[in-house]
Amino acid sequence: MDRDLRRVWLDEAITRWEKPLLRLCFAYLGDTALAEDAVQETFFKAWKSYDRFRKEAGEKTWLTRIAINTCKDLMKSAWVRNTDRSVTPDTLPEGSAAFDEQDDTVTRAVMALPSGLKEATLLHWYQGMTLNEMAGVLRLPRSTINFRLKKAKAILKEELEDWYFEDE
Amino acid sequence: MKTNKKTIQSAMDRRLSFLNEQPSCRAAVLHRIAQEEEPVMKKKVSLGLVFAIVLVLLSVAALATTLLFSRKAEASRTADRAMEKEIGIGSEMMTFFARGEEEQEDGSVLVTYTGAGSLEYVLGTYSVLVKDGKAEISWNREGEDVSGGYEADAWGIEQLKQMLTDCLDEETKSLVLAKAEETAAKHGMQEDDAPSEEIEGLHEQIEARKTAALNARKLSEEEMIAAGRSFIISNYGLNEEQIARMELYTNYVPEFSDEEGVIPEEDNGNDWYDMINDRPCFRVEYLLGQPEVPEQEGVVVTPLPREEKDGYYIVYVNVETGEIEEYEFNSGLGGIG
Numbered sequence: 067m068d069r070d071l072r073r074v075w076l077d078e079a080i081t082r083w084e085k086p087l088l089r090l091c092f093a094y095l096g097d098t099a100l101a102e103d104a105v106q107e108t109f110f111k112a113w114k115s116y117d118r119f120r121k122e123a124g125e126k127t128w129l130t131r132i133a134i135n136t137c138k139d140l141m142k143s144a145w146v147r148n149t150d151r152s153v154t155p156d157t158l159p160e161g162s163a164a165f166d167e168q169d170d171t172v173t174r175a176v177m178a179l180p181s182g183l184k185e186a187t188l189l190h191w192y193q194g195m196t197l198n199e200m201a202g203v204l205r206l207p208r209s210t211i212n213f214r215l216k217k218a219k220a221i222l223k224e225e226l227e228d229w230y231f232e233d234e
Numbered sequence: 235m236k237t238n239k240k241t242i243q244s245a246m247d248r249r250l251s252f253l254n255e256q257p258s259c260r261a262a263v264l265h266r267i268a269q270e271e272e273p274v275m276k277k278k279v280s281l282g283l284v285f286a287i288v289l290v291l292l293s294v295a296a297l298a299t300t301l302l303f304s305r306k307a308e309a310s311r312t313a314d315r316a317m318e319k320e321i322g323i324g325s326e327m328m329t330f331f332a333r334g335e336e337e338q339e340d341g342s343v344l345v346t347y348t349g350a351g352s353l354e355y356v357l358g359t360y361s362v363l364v365k366d367g368k369a370e371i372s373w374n375r376e377g378e379d380v381s382g383g384y385e386a387d388a389w390g391i392e393q394l395k396q397m398l399t400d401c402l403d404e405e406t407k408s409l410v411l412a413k414a415e416e417t418a419a420k421h422g423m424q425e426d427d428a429p430s431e432e433i434e435g436l437h438e439q440i441e442a443r444k445t446a447a448l449n450a451r452k453l454s455e456e457e458m459i460a461a462g463r464s465f466i467i468s469n470y471g472l473n474e475e476q477i478a479r480m481e482l483y484t485n486y487v488p489e490f491s492d493e494e495g496v497i498p499e500e501d502n503g504n505d506w507y508d509m510i511n512d513r514p515c516f517r518v519e520y521l522l523g524q525p526e527v528p529e530q531e532g533v534v535v536t537p538l539p540r541e542e543k544d545g546y547y548i549v550y551v552n553v554e555t556g557e558i559e560e561y562e563f564n565s566g567l568g569g570i571g
Contacts, residue, residue: 074436074438076263076267076290077260078437080259080260080263080437081255082461083253084255084256084259084260085253085255087254088244088254088255088259089247089253092253093246093250094316096255098252101253102256102258104261105259106262106266109259109263110263110266110267112427113263113267114270114351115350115351117332125437135404138404138406139404139408142404142405166248168245169245169246169249170247172241172242172245172249173245173246173249173250175240176246183492187242191242192241192242192243192246194243196527198483201483201521202483203513204547204568205521205523206523207481207521207523207525208481209526210526213526222242222423230565
């Protein structure tokens with residue numbers, strides 16, 4: 067893949083995926099500056115390894131995998147490891163769109179999930195990925211993903227019962 | 235219980251609405267790319283860009299299925315075996331390389347193994363000329379000093395062996411890759427800067443390519459999956475225990491698709507099809523992974539460690555002829571993703 071073609075692709079990819087990736091990375095890392103770094107790193111890595119993209123299931127899957135791996139790398143860095151990353155309302159900046167207490171509760175509940183469950187929740191219920199796509203992103207057996215989704219759902223149901231989980 | 239992809243999605247989107255596109259992101263990425271492109275010294279080896287291929291059918295009995303290979307795939311197998319036998323680079327180590335094949339005018343096939351991504355400079359390129367079933371190997375870093383571990387400018391078999399261990403851990407892996415990048419930067423590397431035509435509607439073109447491959451299909455997907463599976467088992471020498479762990483990813487249908495809150499798979503019908511080397515292919519994909527460790531209350535569960543040959547196996551099967559056109563094994567130890 068030559069340089070010009072990759073540039074065209076990169077330009078389109080940033081336009082299309084920057085916002086969803088930024089929000090995904092923030093939900094994963096709980097820090098705006100880190101999330102921005104992760105997204106930049108994601109696009110840079112993607113640009114460098116574009117030749118591999120041909121064999122991937124899809125652009126979204128591929129970019130998300132790079133983003134998730136980048137977030138994991140960042141989480142392992144010494145600074146992040148030694149920082150309290152628990153999510154409280156005051157650690158989340160104000161939104162630019164209107165949101166209410168329920169939105170805050172949902173977001174904090176998702177961000178507070180254990181990392182494996184959070185990962186599954188973010189990809190499936192936030193990013194709207196199918197199980198096949200998630201398997202491609204996480205490189206995990208689907209049985210593991212199924213299990214994590216069910217587990218996450220059970221925790222969220224308990225946490226958010228008053229807000230969103232209703233018996234029909 | 236009413237589960238709610240939409241409620242989670244919309245609640246989080248509203249709450250995270252302070253995060254939007256920023257011009258600084260694009261600028262920062264472009265700046266890094268410009269820095270990457272600055273030094274001019276080495277021209278990147280272009281892989282997998284050969285199109286005109288003479289079709290030669292070769293059959294090999296493997297398990298219960300007769301496997302057919304394109305000429306390039308057959309040459310790749312010969313080259314793979316030679317790399318393992320003569321250099322000691324087996325399928326696990328090949329994860330650190332990108333393989334390319336190019337047919338020569340005299341009927342031989344040149345198979346190249348170039349260090350993947352940031353490993354390109356340190357690992358260099360192994361070229362294997364396959365002719366009449368025989369393989370001749372050369373390495374563009376031959377004669378260079380490979381001693382000193384990762385400090386060496388050229389990394390040979392000793393470093394590759396070490397990488398198999400070091401890259402099991404993501405943190406150590408990133409250090410290895412960073413070292414490779416640092417060494418490459420020290421010597422300057424430049425991407426191929428030949429001008430090219432701008433391609434508009436890239437996504438539409440990819441979609442059209444996939445649909446063309448689907449429309450050319452003459453074999454059933456079951457036949458192609460069987461061929462791909464047989465190839466993986468025979469080519470990589472999987473044992474019974476490993477075969478039992480093989481999980482098919484192609485055309486997967488979720489087990490609990492009826493459950494509330496689970497997003498149904500989108501089926502465009504062409505998801506697993508593509509044109510590979512201008513030939514219509516169906517992608518057969520298997521995962522060889524470890525079984526899940528059951529969770530226990532209050533106990534941090536450690537996943538089972540990776541075992542040899544665990545990873546992703548991808549086989550492109552020609553939808554018209556059933557030939558294996560291309561194959562790949564990704565152990566997850568090297569490169570991006």
